[in-house]
Amino acid sequence: xxxxxxxxxxxxxxxxxxxxxxxxxxxxxxxxxxxxxxxxxxxxxxxxxxxxxxxxxxxxxxxxxxxxxxxxxxxxxxxxxxxxxxxxxxxxxxxxxxxxxxxxxxxxxxxxxxxxxxxxxxxxxxxxxxxxxxxxxxxxxxxxxxxxxxxxxxxxxxxxxxxxxxxxxxxxxxxxxxxxxxxxxxxxxxxxxxxxxxxxxxxxxxxxxxxxxxxxxxxxxxxxxxxxxxxxxxxxxxxxxxxxxxxxxxxxxxxxxxxxxxxxxxxxxxxxxxxxxxxxxxxxxxxxxxxxxxxxxxxxxxxxxxxxxxx
Amino acid sequence: xxxxxxxxxxxxxxxxxxxxxxxxxxxxxxxxxxxxxxxxxxxxxxxxxxxxxxxxxxxxxxxxxxxxxxxxxxxxxxxxxxxxxxxxxxxxxxxxxxxxxxxxxxxxxxxxxxxxxxxxxxxxxxxxxxxxxxxxxxxxxxxxxxxxxxxxxxxxxxxxxxxxxxxxxxxxxxxxxxxxxxxxxxxxxxxxxxxxxxxxxxxxxxxxxxxxxxxxxxxxxxxxxxxxxxxxxxxxxxxxxxxxxxxxxxxxxxxxxxxxxxxxxxxxxxxxx
Numbered sequence: 001x002x003x004x005x006x007x008x009x010x011x012x013x014x015x016x017x018x019x020x021x022x023x024x025x026x027x028x029x030x031x032x033x034x035x036x037x038x039x040x041x042x043x044x045x046x047x048x049x050x051x052x053x054x055x056x057x058x059x060x061x062x063x064x065x066x067x068x069x070x071x072x073x074x075x076x077x078x079x080x081x082x083x084x085x086x087x088x089x090x091x092x093x094x095x096x097x098x099x100x101x102x103x104x105x106x107x108x109x110x111x112x113x114x115x116x117x118x119x120x121x122x123x124x125x126x127x128x129x130x131x132x133x134x135x136x137x138x139x140x141x142x143x144x145x146x147x148x149x150x151x152x153x154x155x156x157x158x159x160x161x162x163x164x165x166x167x168x169x170x171x172x173x174x175x176x177x178x179x180x181x182x183x184x185x186x187x188x189x190x191x192x193x194x195x196x197x198x199x200x201x202x203x204x205x206x207x208x209x210x211x212x213x214x215x216x217x218x219x220x221x222x223x224x225x226x227x228x229x230x231x232x233x234x235x236x237x238x239x240x241x242x243x244x245x246x247x248x249x250x251x252x253x254x255x256x257x258x259x260x261x262x263x264x265x266x267x268x269x270x271x272x273x274x275x276x277x278x279x280x281x282x283x284x285x286x287x288x289x290x291x292x293x294x295x296x297x298x299x300x301x302x303x304x305x306x307x308x309x310x311x
Numbered sequence: 312x313x314x315x316x317x318x319x320x321x322x323x324x325x326x327x328x329x330x331x332x333x334x335x336x337x338x339x340x341x342x343x344x345x346x347x348x349x350x351x352x353x354x355x356x357x358x359x360x361x362x363x364x365x366x367x368x369x370x371x372x373x374x375x376x377x378x379x380x381x382x383x384x385x386x387x388x389x390x391x392x393x394x395x396x397x398x399x400x401x402x403x404x405x406x407x408x409x410x411x412x413x414x415x416x417x418x419x420x421x422x423x424x425x426x427x428x429x430x431x432x433x434x435x436x437x438x439x440x441x442x443x444x445x446x447x448x449x450x451x452x453x454x455x456x457x458x459x460x461x462x463x464x465x466x467x468x469x470x471x472x473x474x475x476x477x478x479x480x481x482x483x484x485x486x487x488x489x490x491x492x493x494x495x496x497x498x499x500x501x502x503x504x505x506x507x508x509x510x511x512x513x514x515x516x517x518x519x520x521x522x523x524x525x526x527x528x529x530x531x532x533x534x535x536x537x538x539x540x541x542x543x544x545x546x547x548x549x550x551x552x553x554x555x556x557x558x559x560x561x562x563x564x565x566x567x568x569x570x571x572x573x574x575x576x577x578x579x580x581x582x583x584x
Contacts, residue, residue: 166413174415177383181376203420204376206383211412232414 001070001139003034004103007092011062012100014298016089018264019055024082025260026051032119032136033077033148034059034068040152051254051304052279054155055264058297063102076104077140077148080119088121088132098125107133155301159272159281161246163189164214168262168269171197174208175256181206184307185255187280188247189272190239191220196232199252207232216270220244246273248306250280258282258302266300280304326371328428329403329421331396333362339428340374345579346516347431352572356553358391368396371424372403380405380417397421431577433540441468441508443475444501444536445490447549448529451521453477453488457514460486463581464517467509468539473502475537479514500534510543510580520547520576527551533571543580548573 023030023041027050031042039062043053059066070076092100101122106115118133140148165171178185178199186207188196193215198207209232224244226235239245261269266284274281282302288295328339335353342348354360384392384407393406402418433440454477457464461481468475473492479485492502521535528535531552538546551572 170413174383177379180379180382203373204380204417206380206417207415209414209416211414232416 001072001076002104003068003076004101005059005063005066005068007100007102008062008064012089012093014057014062016086016093019300020082020086020089022261022263023053023055024086025263026053026257028083029079029081031077031079031140031148033145033152034075036068036074039063040148042148042151049305051257051302052151053258053261053300053302054152055300056152056298061297072142072145075145075149077145078117079137080134084134085119088134091130091132092121092123098123098128105133155303157275158217158283159246159274160218161189161191162216162270162272162281162283163193163195164216165269165271165282166195166210166213168259172256172259172262175252175259178206179252179256183252184249185252186247186249187255187271187273188236188240188245190226190236190245191215191218192224192226192239192244193219194226194235194239194245195271196236196247209235217272246277248273248277248280249309250304250306254304255280258304261300261302264300268294274303277306279306325374326422326424327374327377328369328371328424328426329396330367330369330428331362331364332367335360336394338377341426341428342519343516346519347429347577348519349575349577350572351575356572369424369427370396370401370403371422371426372419376419380419383417384415429577431544431546433538433544433546433577440538440540441504442501442536442538443468443490443499443503444534445475445498446500446532447521447524447535448532449490449498450535450537451524451529453490454517454521456488457486458518460484462514463511464514465509465511466537466539466545467507468504469507470504473504501536508539510539510545512545512578512580516578520578524549524574525551545576545578545580547576547578549575 019041023043026043031040033040033042037059038056039059040054040056042055044050068074068076101124103120103122105118105120107118108115117136117138119136121132121134123130174197175185178197181204182199182201184199186196186198186200190196193211193213195210195213196207198205224242226238230238236245236247240247261282261284264284264286267287268285270283272281272283273279280303282304284300284302285294286298286300287293288297325340325342330337330339333354335351335356337352338350340348354362384405391407395404395406396402398404398418401421403421405417405419407415457477457479459481460479460483464477464479466475466477475490475492476487477490478487490498492499528549528551533550533552535550536546536548538548540546551574553572
């Protein structure tokens with residue numbers, strides 16, 4: 001298998017300043033999955049007991065002269081330590097003007113050991129050449145690669161309704177405080193554009209309701225409104241009873257980690273509940289430069305496992 | 312409100328008792344049988360205050376939980392927090408609604424409490440009490456320093472030479488901190504003493520009266536008042552300046568009074584005087 005490409009400037013910035021830091025907050029190592037057309041970073045792709053995050057880039061956004069080949073339909077996947085990747089990218093940034101090449105190699109760490117796979121970043125310039133080797137796992141088997149692909153395909157099967165998320169900074173502060181109170185967070189989304197967050201224990205119940213947010217997909221019928229004078233809890237019950245809302249429970253720790261997605265500086269964020277209340281989904285969009293249209297070259301999804309409700 | 316209730320946090324996790332009346336709200340915490348803390352929220356401090364009950368409601372609520380809950384509200388930084396009691400199941404209800412369609416709400420379970428907090432008083436007894444008020448920061452620093460010597464601190468207030476002496480004696484040595492009235496007038500906001508009074512108090516209780524006071528108290532430095540009454544009962548009172556709330560139906564002459572709240576501590580002296 002072979003992989004070689006040159007980073008574009010935008011590619012380095014996108015990864016170094018936005019996506020790798022955000023993904024580092026979720027976990028130390030993640031999958032890197034390369035195909036002929038796309039490059040994907042994934043967390044907890046299979047066997048998700050944590051936040052599952054998938055960032056997919058069209059290769060042209062990150063690389064020039066992208067070359068890949070393998071016996072598995074030109075698909076390659078492995079895991080690596082995000083901190084090492086970040087450090088390598090950061091030190092490459094200081095070498096202005098040089099081309100930064102990335103390639104997959106097999107090297108012996110020392111004479112007595114067997115060859116191990118590495119991702120090598122090579123900065124080639126007039127004055128100097130710097131080589132950084134990032135150790136990676138053995139490339140994944142055909143079966144494992146197919147599982148990654150299946151996960152990506154499943155993620156595109158989005159909830160019927162997605163509601164715009166309230167301001168991420170405000171949410172982070174709120175969730176930080178709610179963490180002191182309990183471990184499980186109830187998240188509810190209504191077709192009217194409301195988002196409810198609540199933590200409950202036997203002694204206290206604290207929640208927050210955000211109303212009139214933008215709705216993507218299925219929304220409430222024009223004439224149908226919720227009682228504006230009722231308490232937030234009653235309003236949510238009303239919506240659930242009418243089938244106009246979904247509510248699930250997630251670990252508040254996972255939710256807090258997902259909010260670190262703000263490091264990628266998305267332009268819009270939406271939250272929704274996957275069919276059969278199986279996951280809580282967050283979808284992020286990045287606008288193409290100087291437009292207000294989502295850039296199809298980058299997609300980011302987070303999926304949070306849902307807790308079995310007790311009682 | 313969060314700041315003032317946080318000043319109780321030195322206490323072990325337990326219940327605070329809330330008493331609601333037509334005059335306002337009081338939160339009381341008692342510990343070890345000889346230390347009591349109270350925070351007053353007079354009704355004038357609130358933008359609006361509605362009260363109707365046949366007898367003053369009194370209920371218990373977990374102190375730590377109350378503080379954690381209040382901290383979720385203070386993050387938004389706006390006034391307009393609404394408190395109500397009782398909820399459908401005797402809960403304490405809190406709600407904050409923002410201009411931009413955001414609402415934060417909380418329901419805290421309360422407990423029926425049989426405990427009637429002791430009503431301490433340092434007044435009366437025909438003027439045998441001694442009172443002084445000093446800058447809060449100076450008092451806190453003095454008490455922090457007295458951690459070093461030991462477990463019992465004596466407070467002596469004397470008229471001649473006028474002043475206050477705080478003294479601790481311990482294994483490693485003694486430490487005495489003097490507040491002379493004449494030489495350091497600028498520290499004192501009040502001083503009244505007819506005959507010398509001297510009592511000892513357990514250090515950890517004394518420390519509890521100043522350890523967790525909100526930063527605003529030491530920053531504003533308006534003064535903490537200490538009164539020793541009959542039998543050595545010590546009352547420590549801190550003034551806390553509060554942000555001016557929007558005045559709607561307040562009286563047309565808002566006085567200086569309307570902008571402060573009080574935190575009071577009552578402390579019994581050590582058994583051996």
